[in-house]
Amino acid sequence: MPSNKKPPVKKSEANSASAAAKRKPSPINLVRGMRDILNPDWAYRDKIYAAAKALATDYEYDRIETPVMEETGLFLRGIGKMTDIVEKEMYSFETAGGDKVTLRPEGTAAVARAYIQHGMVNRPQPVKLWYWGDMYRHDRPQSGRYRQFTQFGCECVGDAAAVLDAQQAFLAWKTIEMVGVEAVVHINSIGTPECRVNYKNALVAYFRSKKHKLSEEDKKRLVKNPMRLLDSKDPGMDELKLEAPQIVDWLDEASKAHFMQVLEYLDEMGVPYQLDPYLVRGLDYYTKTVFEIYAVSEDPEASKLALGGGGRYDGLIETIGGNPTPACGFSIGVDRVVNRLKEIDPEAGAISDQRDVYVAQLGDQGRKKAFAIFEALRSGGIPPGASFSKDAIKTQMELANKRGAKWAIIVGQKEVLDGTAIIRDMDAGTQETVDSKKIVHEIKKKLKIAE
RNA sequence: GUGGCCAUGGUGUAAUGGUUAACACAUCGGGUUGUGGUCCCGGUAAUGAGGGUUCAAUUCCCUCUGGCCACCCCA
Numbered sequence: 001m002p003s004n005k006k007p008p009v010k011k012s013e014a015n016s017a018s019a020a021a022k023r024k025p026s027p028i029n030l031v032r033g034m035r036d037i038l039n040p041d042w043a044y045r046d047k048i049y050a051a052a053k054a055l056a057t058d059y060e061y062d063r064i065e066t067p068v069m070e071e072t073g074l075f076l077r078g079i080g081k082m083t084d085i086v087e088k089e090m091y092s093f094e095t096a097g098g099d100k101v102t103l104r105p106e107g108t109a110a111v112a113r114a115y116i117q118h119g120m121v122n123r124p125q126p127v128k129l130w131y132w133g134d135m136y137r138h139d140r141p142q143s144g145r146y147r148q149f150t151q152f153g154c155e156c157v158g159d160a161a162a163v164l165d166a167q168q169a170f171l172a173w174k175t176i177e178m179v180g181v182e183a184v185v186h187i188n189s190i191g192t193p194e195c196r197v198n199y200k201n202a203l204v205a206y207f208r209s210k211k212h213k214l215s216e217e218d219k220k221r222l223v224k225n226p227m228r229l230l231d232s233k234d235p236g237m238d239e240l241k242l243e244a245p246q247i248v249d250w251l252d253e254a255s256k257a258h259f260m261q262v263l264e265y266l267d268e269m270g271v272p273y274q275l276d277p278y279l280v281r282g283l284d285y286y287t288k289t290v291f292e293i294y295a296v297s298e299d300p301e302a303s304k305l306a307l308g309g310g311g312r313y314d315g316l317i318e319t320i321g322g323n324p325t326p327a328c329g330f331s332i333g334v335d336r337v338v339n340r341l342k343e344i345d346p347e348a349g350a351i352s353d354q355r356d357v358y359v360a361q362l363g364d365q366g367r368k369k370a371f372a373i374f375e376a377l378r379s380g381g382i383p384p385g386a387s388f389s390k391d392a393i394k395t396q397m398e399l400a401n402k403r404g405a406k407w408a409i410i411v412g413q414k415e416v417l418d419g420t421a422i423i424r425d426m427d428a429g430t431q432e433t434v435d436s437k438k439i440v441h442e443i444k445k446k447l448k449i450a451e
Numbered sequence: 452g453u454g455g456c457c458a459u460g461g462u463g464u465a466a467u468g469g470u471u472a473a474c475a476c477a478u479c480g481g482g483u484u485g486u487g488g489u490c491c492c493g494g495u496a497a498u499g500a501g502g503g504u505u506c507a508a509u510u511c512c513c514u515c516u517g518g519c520c521a522c523c524c525c526a
Contacts, residue, residue: 084524084525085524088524089524137524137525139523140452141518142521144525307526393486397488398487398488401487405487410486412485
């Protein structure tokens with residue numbers, strides 16, 4: 001026992017003790033940035049999932065699911081210590097056993113880790129993998145930005161061909177296009193780490209000469225991450241950016257040729273794209289091709305957030321402990337696509353609870369029979385509606401009507417004894433009594449379903 | 452992480468420094484004993500949390516929490 005002293009009970013607490021007992025417990029709030037995903041959203045999510053899975057499978061990507069948690073070091077090394085994701089957005093903690101772990105903030109590093117771990121280098125290259133899962137970033141929540149969000153992604157590891165870069169951009173765009181969202185690919189090349197060093201120097205030299213015109217925020221970037229100056233939102237920057245050196249001019253011949261090829265493939269595939277010399281990306285592992293996908297919309301709000309992004313990351317596998325291995329990939333923000341889909345087609349999420357047939361019962365005997373009839377219909381391919389817990393036939397008829405039933409099946413005490421059931425035509429208001437064994441048959445006849 | 456705006460039943464809204472916080476929709480039940488679409492009646496259900504000012508706070512002030520927006524950044 002460290003101490004026998006008890007903290008003094010505050011008067012206010014003591015007085016409110018009995019009141020607190022009566023009071024309802026204070027509401028339990030969601031953890032910030034977390035949310036429940038309820039029904040209207042699932043219709044959209046299912047649609048995206050179906051498109052994603054079909055595309056990935058058709059293009060011969062193998063499914064992989066990595067754990068939501070990895071050793072923190074994986075992300076530190078893979079994503080880069082200086083990136084925002086690692087610096088301030090990771091859910092990192094130490095387990096009871098003392099392991100330093102992190103909830104994955106993105107999918108690529110883990111897939112790269114799996115590639116090494118499972119000796120995929122011995123499979124035919126490239127190894128193509130797809131995933132669908134939740135990512136976690138401790139960012140300040142906003143609409144379209146959650147701390148737990150779902151990504152669909154593909155990674156193509158072990159091959160440097162430009163056609164694969166193009167395939168990533170294509171698949172990212174196509175997934176979004178397939179679900180009915182018009183989108184455009186913003187694309188750029190940031191070359192190899194070597195030419196980027198040279199470019200960075202040129203960039204710093206340029207902006208240093210204009211330093212007096214830079215905002216405080218941008219001055220910090222000049223030191224910390226000069227490439228980010230290019231997507232500064234500071235209005236004064238637009239002018240400065242025009243004169244700034246562009247990465248394209250600093251690419252080595254191989255990178256330049258590679259980029260040209262990527263664009264040729266995109267042309268061939270009819271992927272709408274626009275060159276964006278200012279597109280860099282926040283993760284250190286990218287090399288050469290980088291791209292982001294944006295919705296096309298009249299509404300500037302709708303096309304502000306990237307729906308997806310990706311590129312080539314030839315250095316990543318080596319960085320995290322594998323052999324030098326070229327790779328590329330992309331990921332799509334499922335939640336953001338859902339949001340966009342909702343704007344475009346608010347009706348698509350409406351779920352219908354319409355049932356052609358409704359089973360109603362009276363009394364305990366009737367209820368037992370109704371339960372059996374329900375299952376007979378369901379397994380017969382006609383899922384009916386029912387409300388077994390209700391007693392009043394009136395209430396059940398109301399529900400049948402509300403649910404748009406064409407036929408109501410009613411079983412009461414009398415019908416149970418006779419081995420029959422009533423089939424009521426909800427439109428005509430007429431009804432007939434049939435052998436309870438023939439209900440499925442009769443209903444199929446009425447609904448004109450072949451048996 | 453920084454700044455701005457916001458916070459009333461399940462949903463959408465209303466009102467007020469002072470008695471039972473109003474309305475609509477939704478929900479549950481009833482309108483004689485086994486039958487729906489309209490209608491009528493009734494029930495459940497809210498001032499995000501904690502402090503302060505005040506005789507009195509849902510209303511004014513502060514803190515926290517959460518949401519939205521902008522920045523940061525990204526999906």
